[in-house]
Amino acid sequence: MDNILHVSSSPHVRAKDSTNRIMAYVILALLPTTLFGIFNFGLKALLLIAVTIASCVATEWVFEKIVHKKSTISDLSAVVTGLLLALNLPVTLPWWEAVLGGVFAIAIVKMMFGGLGQNFMNPALGARCFLLIAFAADMTNFQTDTYTGATPLAAMRNGEVINTMDALIGRTAGTIGETSTIAILIGAIILILLGVITLAIPASYLITFVIFMLIFGGHGFDMNYIVAQLCSGGIMLGAFFMATDYVTSPITPNGRILFGICCGILTGLFRCFGANAEGVSFAIILSNLLVPMIEKITIPRAFGQVKEKKEGK
Amino acid sequence: MNKYTERLYNGIIKENPTFVLMLGMCPTLAVTSSAINGLGMGLSTTVVLVLSNLLISAFRKVIPNGVRMPAFIVIVASLVTIVEFMMKAYFQSLSAALGVYIPLIVVNCIILGRAESYASKNPVLPSIFDGIGMGLGFTVGLTCIGLVRELLGAGQIFGVQVLSLNWFTPITIFIMAPGAFLVLAFLVAGMNIIRKKMEEKGKPLAEPAGCLNGDCANCGQAAICADKKEA
Numbered sequence: 001m002d003n004i005l006h007v008s009s010s011p012h013v014r015a016k017d018s019t020n021r022i023m024a025y026v027i028l029a030l031l032p033t034t035l036f037g038i039f040n041f042g043l044k045a046l047l048l049i050a051v052t053i054a055s056c057v058a059t060e061w062v063f064e065k066i067v068h069k070k071s072t073i074s075d076l077s078a079v080v081t082g083l084l085l086a087l088n089l090p091v092t093l094p095w096w097e098a099v100l101g102g103v104f105a106i107a108i109v110k111m112m113f114g115g116l117g118q119n120f121m122n123p124a125l126g127a128r129c130f131l132l133i134a135f136a137a138d139m140t141n142f143q144t145d146t147y148t149g150a151t152p153l154a155a156m157r158n159g160e161v162i163n164t165m166d167a168l169i170g171r172t173a174g175t176i177g178e179t180s181t182i183a184i185l186i187g188a189i190i191l192i193l194l195g196v197i198t199l200a201i202p203a204s205y206l207i208t209f210v211i212f213m214l215i216f217g218g219h220g221f222d223m224n225y226i227v228a229q230l231c232s233g234g235i236m237l238g239a240f241f242m243a244t245d246y247v248t249s250p251i252t253p254n255g256r257i258l259f260g261i262c263c264g265i266l267t268g269l270f271r272c273f274g275a276n277a278e279g280v281s282f283a284i285i286l287s288n289l290l291v292p293m294i295e296k297i298t299i300p301r302a303f304g305q306v307k308e309k310k311e312g313k
Numbered sequence: 314m315n316k317y318t319e320r321l322y323n324g325i326i327k328e329n330p331t332f333v334l335m336l337g338m339c340p341t342l343a344v345t346s347s348a349i350n351g352l353g354m355g356l357s358t359t360v361v362l363v364l365s366n367l368l369i370s371a372f373r374k375v376i377p378n379g380v381r382m383p384a385f386i387v388i389v390a391s392l393v394t395i396v397e398f399m400m401k402a403y404f405q406s407l408s409a410a411l412g413v414y415i416p417l418i419v420v421n422c423i424i425l426g427r428a429e430s431y432a433s434k435n436p437v438l439p440s441i442f443d444g445i446g447m448g449l450g451f452t453v454g455l456t457c458i459g460l461v462r463e464l465l466g467a468g469q470i471f472g473v474q475v476l477s478l479n480w481f482t483p484i485t486i487f488i489m490a491p492g493a494f495l496v497l498a499f500l501v502a503g504m505n506i507i508r509k510k511m512e513e514k515g516k517p518l519a520e521p522a523g524c525l526n527g528d529c530a531n532c533g534q535a536a537i538c539a540d541k542k543e544a
Contacts, residue, residue, distance in 0.1 A: 097482070108495075134486035 019116065022246075023076035025196045029187035030083055030241065036183040037176035041091040041144060045176045051095050053082030055102030063111045077116045081105050084124035084241060087177025088234065088281065089131070092141050100134075101127040121288040122248050125238075125281045132281070140276075147173035152232035153277040156225070164224060167231035178234040188240040200256040201249055201263075202239040208264025209235065216272050234280040235267060248288040255291075255298035262287040262294070317442045324446020330423045331454025331497075332504040337423045340414045341455060342493040348471050351459030352452060353407040357400060357415060359448025361392045362424050366432040366444035368392075373433045385428045390419045423451060454500075461496045462487045 038046045060078040064071050072078075085101055105127035110119045132139045142151050149155065151173045152162045166172050170180025177184075191197045210226055219225040230236070243249060243263050250259050263283050270279020301307070330336045337358070345351040368388050369376075376384045397415050400408040408415065418424065427447055432440040463469050466488030468476030486492050 094482070100484075130486060130491075133489065133491065134484045135482060136485065138482065 019075045019077065022196055023080050025191065025194050026080050026241070027076065027083065029190040029194075029196070030080075030087070030177075032183040032186045033087060033177045033180065033237070034083065036170055036180045037087060037091075040170060040179060041146070041176055045091045048089060048091060048093065048095065048098055048176065049083065049086040052086035052089070052098045052102050053079055055099040056082030056085070056106050059103045059106040060111065063107055067111075069115075072115065075116065078106060081110070081123045084122075084177075085127050087237065088124065088128045088175050090139060090142050090175050091144060093131075093135075093138055097131060097135050097138060101131045104130045117247055119247055120291075121285045122242050122245050125242055125285050125288075128281050129285060142173040142175075144173070149173060151277065152228065153271070156228060156232070157277045161224070162228050162232065164228045164231060167228055172232065174232070175234065178237050181231040181236050184236045184240060188236075191240065191244075197240070197244040198256070200253065201244050201260045204257040204260030205239045205243055205263045205267075206230065206235070206260075208261045209268050212265055212268030213272070216268060218272070229271070233271075233278045238267075238280040238284050239263070243284050243287070248291060250291050250295045250298065252295055252298040252300060254300070255294045258294050258298060259287055259291065262290055316439055320439055320442040321446040321449070324443065324448070324450040325453060326450070328447075329450040329454055329504070330447055331451055331458075332501050334423075334426075335501075336426055337421050337451060340417065340421065341458065342490070342497065344411055344414050345455050345459040345462055345493060345496075346466070346488045347410075347463040347469070348456055348459035349407070350410050351455035351457075353404070354411055354414060355448070355452025355455040357396050357411075358418055358421060358423070358451055359445070361389065361396055361418050362427060362448040362451075363441055363444035364392050365389045365424055366427055366440040367437060369428045370432040370435060370437045370440035376433070381429075381433065382425075385425060385433075386419065389424055389428070393418045423447060457500060458493070458496050461500070462492055465496075466492060 034049065038049075056078045057073050061071055061073050064073075082102055082105075085105055086098065089098055089101070105123040109121060109123040109126035110116065113119050150158070152167050155162050162172075167179075168181050170183060172179050188197075188202070192199065210230070213219075213226055213229055214221060217225060217229070239260075243260065250256050266283035266286055267280050270283055271277065324330070328334055331341055340354050340358070344354045365385075365388055369385060372384075372388075393416060396418070397408075400411075400415060427443060431443050435443070460470060463471075464475070465484050466486070467483050468474060468478060468481045484492075487496065
């Protein structure tokens with residue numbers, strides 16, 4: 001009540017960053033991808049994105065009403081979750097399944113564990129995996145009027161050679177937001193320039209993935225294959241927008257690199273040896289679960305701290 | 314309420330093994346993919362529980378304290394073998410659906426828990442009622458979880474299609490393993506809300522029925538007892 005006398009603990013110099021602002025930056029960075037998705041898949045994609053975002057925001061509002069908490073929908077985090085979830089859905093998904101995904105992301109993955117900052121896995125990816133298990137057929141149905149073939153990843157798995165240029169630009173089948181590597185990279189550059197994310201996680205993720213594919217991909221040093229693998233599926237969207245989620249990635253510098261390596265190895269494992277062609281979402285949420293342990297072993301040494309010597313007898 | 318109906322109420326509501334004591338989680342999560350499986354598992358456990366409580370209570374004065382666990386296991390295992398053969402003979406499809414979880418009733422913690430904390434210290438008749446109460450509580454819990462999972466995951470109730478597949482897409486995650494955890498968590502949360510409401514109204518569900526003998530380590534009520542001695 002007396003804010004004048006309220007002195008918080010140090011540091012007293014405040015940056016302008018707030019949850020609100022960072023979320024707005026992320027939305028801005030996702031705009032190229034979103035717009036390309038709408039351009040690529042038509043107005044139906046716009047509808048699905050709107051429905052998913054509305055479902056996430058409404059769920060957060062209703063949940064906080066029920067448990068008598070202050071509403072946090074204005075911090076935009078639910079909007080980001082909804083947008084990311086929608087970008088991870090195929091455009092053919094029935095709208096009510098997308099709504100269910102939004103409810104799962106916010107109510108179960110996020111709010112049940114205490115809201116923003118407390119969730120142990122990325123809400124959007126948690127919901128995507130929920131939908132993937134719950135509606136396996138609908139979630140892997142990428143047949144639209146424009147695209148009747150398999151996704152690039154599925155095609156490559158069948159031994160076909162795909163057009164890398166198409167995968168780079170995004171004129172392929174897939175989920176709404178994953179197809180265009182270029183649009184995602186524009187967003188990633190925006191995020192890096194604005195200082196929202198650092199390169200540690202995406203770089204270690206992608207480098208590890210490339211090394212894994214060189215060794216186990218079965219195509220040797222075929223650069224065409226490696227680039228095609230990088231440009232298709234959700235790996236770019238995952239590496240820049242979802243693995244870098246503040247809440248579910250490590251805060252220690254070395255931990256971030258280790259986290260990226262975990263994501264890369266798991267993604268490679270799932271793509272090479274898994275039952276499905278794609279495994280980015282499972283790789284990232286599994287790595288999310290490892291974060292507490294990663295942070296524990298990568299606490300940086302404080303200045304002047306001496307390593308404890310093992311006592312000899 | 315006399316002590317027999319008190320035992321039934323205790324097992325089904327107050328100390329429900331599934332929703333309150335959280336015992337026997339392994340079959341709870343594994344076999345409740347449909348209501349009929351939950352019911353079958355619950356009833357077969359109830360049969361074993363009632364008979365084992367009866368026998369253990371009857372033999373409680375002759376079983377030496379040092380070897381009571383092996384003795385309990387022998388009694389329970391014999392009963393489970395009988396139940397297993399009966400199910401194979403008369404309920405073949407259910408027996409096939411429940412699979413290895415029928416023999417695993419031997420190591421179900423509800424049965425050993427009741428033997429240790431109740432039947433081995435109390436006369437035969439209350440022990441039987443304790444077995445019936447706990448068994449029915451377990452059956453109710455499993456059937457509830459099975460009902461929800463079957464309805465959401467297949468649109469059926471006891472194998473009857475109630476949600477038409479014309480407009481309902483089964484949410485198959487609910488009949489798979491993750492669904493078991495989700496549904497159990499929500500039902501336990503619901504139970505806790507009811508419990509809290511009852512306490513606010515001044516009618517607590519979890520009022521300990523009086524200390525048995527001050528032996529908190531072996532008391533079935535220790536989890537919810539307010540006067541528990543800290544170990």
